[in-house]
Amino acid sequence: MKIVVTGKTGAADFECDPGEKILHAALRHGVELPYECATGTCGTCKAKLVSGRTDSQWPDAPGKKYLKTEADILTCQSVAHEDSALEVFALKAREATATPRACAGVLRDVRPLTHDVVAFEVDLDTPMDFDAGQFALLTVPGIAGARAYSMVNFERGARRLSFVVKKKPGGGVSEWLFGGGVEGTRLEIFGPVGHAIWQPGTAKHVLCIAGGSGIAGMMSVLAHACQAQHFAQWDGHVFFGVRGARDAFFFDELDEFRACFPARLSITIALSDEDVPDSLVAKYPGFAFARGFVHAVAGERMKDRFAGVRAYVAGPPPMVDASLRLLLREARLPPADIRYDKFS
């Protein structure tokens, strides 16, 4: 089926397979329809159906609250039944390196990082290129709907993708992963997607503000920036918020990044629910520690140091919201230098 899309900045058309999400079809053909979460919640992929016939695969998607008329659809949840025409606000050029595609992989090496965070790997059937900070949509057989997870690792032509997941009671995929005995399962994957990317040659200091499992994409950004020797020339400020010492993970990995560029790369850990234990300070002498919410700690310690910064934000929605307010109002960063994902 042929889908024609018009936006204020131009028009494009692409082929959409039966049962394929319109957004996925567009992206894999290099047509950059608007999207953020790609999983039905944020509403960014809203489009107006001008002609043709489509159906939502998830009629109760939370993102529907952004739709204004009955002609509006969420392209990330909709499939086409015939040739259709859509209107969107704007089509943009893709900034990310790789064209996303559908593929498959096998779940491997599920292991706990804390009492409520697990890491897992997916061995891909075919290698994938992605930019640091991007995410992939994973679909588990028997569980409706795709979930978005940021890649933790970074490498070109990756054969294996690394992810972390926080345990969410009632979360279908999260409970399934925590249930155990799931290694070897084949997963459907669509990716890479997401705009919260870091690319070499970005002449900016890097600021990461992460809460909990939001650190995932930052690990990829730091991995690539370290490989590219970015912190030989530019500053890196990483603020990682967790509740308490028992929620700590990836500290060893962060310390390895820091040790490569101790002059310019700093790691600050914010504990929101307890005072910083001496044992933690003793174990990570290269880190700074503070008690408080991570956005507040970042705001305090970054004061007057926001010039020339590209910021990355990920974590629980209230933390992301507070961080965006900080970065817009206090730091006065332009939106192009505030990178975040709206999934969760």
Add this chain to the structure above:
Amino acid sequence: MGQYDRHVFVCTSGETCPTQGDVEKFVKILRDGARAAGRQQDVRVNKAGCFSQCGHGPMLVVYPEDVWYHGVQESDLKEILDSHIIGGMPVERLRYNPGKPGANKIEVEVKTPQAEKAAGPVWHRVGAAADIAVNGIKEVAANGTRVVVINTGRGFVAYEAMCPHEAIPLAEGVCDGSVLTCLEHMWQFDVKTGAPMGDAQEGLKGFPLKEEKGELYVAMA
């Protein structure tokens, strides 16, 4: 019986109802409410043209009971929805009963452009200037229209209350004195002119605003 358990008509294109409340939003609230109650198959909410009762709006009619509601405010919708549309019990306090059948228009301030020019704008008090801190964004109602008033630090400005992108309340956004940002998708506007910046594809509709003796007034066309 008709095709639906309840069939609701909301006047959205008459001369006065749309000026007396955000009736497009009423339709959305009622539809969302029916859906949330799992009744989207049995309840139909339609946008309607003029009922020829101008001046008594915002107005809606619910069938099969043939109950007419007048002067409906957004805050009334939940009661109409829960009690009548879902529950079958009309909301008596809002029932329209003009005492005469047929058309029943009253003259309200629907002005011709000439008359308006002669009369000048109609100013509506929207609150005290002191209630809005520098860079504060406050949503107010001016003659039933939702408006945001922003203290730019060098004066106050008034714009439509919702981001033109996804209808997100701009009062939840961020102002740094020169730029207004809707946090939902980072559309930005020049706070002094409402002009679109960056990713924004549309500007904000502005309203004249004046300050007198510490009180703010917004003019509605």
